[in-house]
Amino acid sequence: MSLQFLTYLVVGATFALYIGIAIWARAGSTKEFYVAGGGVHPVVNGMATAADWMSAASFISMAGLIAFMGYGGALFLMGWTGGYVLMACLLAPYLRKFGRFTVPAFFADRYYSKSAAGVAVICLLVASITYIIGQMTGVGVAFSRFLGVSNDMGIYIGMAIVFCYAVFGGMKGITYTQVAQYCVLITAYTIPAIFISFQLTGMPIPQLGLGASLVGEDISLLARLNQTITDLGFGQYTTTVPGSKLNMFVYTVSLMIGTAGLPHVIIRFFTVPTVAAARSSAGWALVFIAILYTTAPAVAAMARYNLHATVNTAVKGGGDLFAGESSLAYDQRPDWMKRWEVTGLLKWQDKNGDGRIQYYNDKNSTPAFQGKVEAAGWQGSELLVNNDIIVLANPEIALLPNWVIALVAAGGIAAALSTAAGLLLAISSAISHDLLKKIFVPGMSEKNELLAGKLSMAGAILVAGYLGLNPPGFAAGTVALAFGIAACSIFPALMMGIFSKNMCKYGAMSGMLVGLLVTLFYVFAHKGIFFIKGTEYVGLIGGPNAFFGITPEAFGAVGALINFLTAFIVSKFTPAPPAHIQQLVENVRTPRGAKSAVGGH
């Protein structure tokens, strides 16, 4: 059976499964559309949260970024898992006790003002739309490879499918669909990893394989990888940091608190039956997430190794990387390279005209290295590999059977769809429920509310798809920006709402606005105003990463600090919250008397 046919078959079968479940569990009332009745078991909820959480950024993009970042890529691993600890002990149980559907609804009550909810909706929209841009980038990669079309065409097709998919069901459909999606994506991620780990090290468990020795050699995988890539002029795999240690630190903080501030994840904890279940639910979610996240570093290092070993035959066995015949001849390149060339995400340019592929770090200007490169007659690195293709290409690079490759395509698409759907739902509830019904059109009928929700989903997809055509970075990088935005705006206000009885509406609102604006100012300076290419103003802030070398993706943590400080100072000079609000906060702090979530219909 041909690869293309098999891919269609597997992707088609998984789709039929999701749609079948969505129809079976079709949402009736508005309440069911947003949260699944409040009766979901912690383990099931954890699995659905994991599917919701692990998006195109985790599945498609992250291991590819780690492959090229090395050690520093750990910031994604720790950042996107460590946030669950914060969520479990700082937010989830209290918000569950509070018993509201959405984050803006919490703000409206806790900060006793519609304006606070309005500010929260704005923060939430900016974060969610940025997040979806990242998803669209990943969707483009997955669909372009899956259908054998250009990346742009992949994004157009992806937009259409995400739209149909999200508008169909509601949370109820989605909870059970997402359990199915989790199963598909985790199988798709781990099976090739097991194969590859076994191929390279003889150890089938990838988490152990990464620390094992290469088959038939007495050198560990990581040591050989270090040796190969430093010879080729790259930084050492196990120690390279992104920019600086400070940047890595701040970046990790930003992702962690962003995790705890992202509305589409928090909303999950409203659907568990009890406060105690909200705590353990976060733990279960992390168990299911960690299965992928602890596999990812193995996928990353092994893909990097296999990529080098493919284009340079001297990598295996540790021969002379610079010998003329070591570099792979272009007309003997494997099929997977040809397939990815179609998408435009892998390119070869014969700079020295020898018909062979030289792939190394041509930006390394050390004289000793330059000497070797000149002696070998290399005139620049000739292979361009988009980081986002690594996971999808990984089973092809390792020459695994076709059904594995087809399965990975299905997993990538499942990951992108599940998260995009969850986010679109958060966006639609924010606009239709929190903004329109609660603030502007109080007398809105349930039917019109649902309609408004669906229209805002459509709008969000169009904006995100358009910006996804010229994305501000790789999928995981763009998603990191979204986390930064959630970190600088929503997280501090949520936390103070629970842990500071005296935090008043003025403090919270000014904190959110100042945190958001400062962060967006820094991000837009690097990435363009509203991520539109050509509108960057990085000169204005004194060059790229001008603030202590901190990259825009990491800046959310700084924004959060500014948010806290602003809120604290403003609250000192404005009236304290009324007594019944202080009473409310005390009430939220104890589990007794928790009721199921209400939406205020």
Add this chain to the structure above:
Amino acid sequence: MEEQGKAYWYATLRLIAGILSVWVVVSYGFGIIFAGALNTIQLGGYPFGFWWAQQGSMYVFIILIFVYARLQSNLDKKFKVNEQ
């Protein structure tokens, strides 16, 4: 009752502080700040600091959440504020 409520809240804050200090030590401590120093130790083929950053911290996070959930629910029962 007022006194009880305060005592419960302080006990909760102490628990959270304990959990989060372990959280800080394994991720930011072992994984980032002291990673270089720990890399002089090998864990199989893994440099130890690299292992904390790309494997170990995540395992500890999972344990932390379940430990927190258990201890917090013990506190709830002790102060009689658990759900009925």
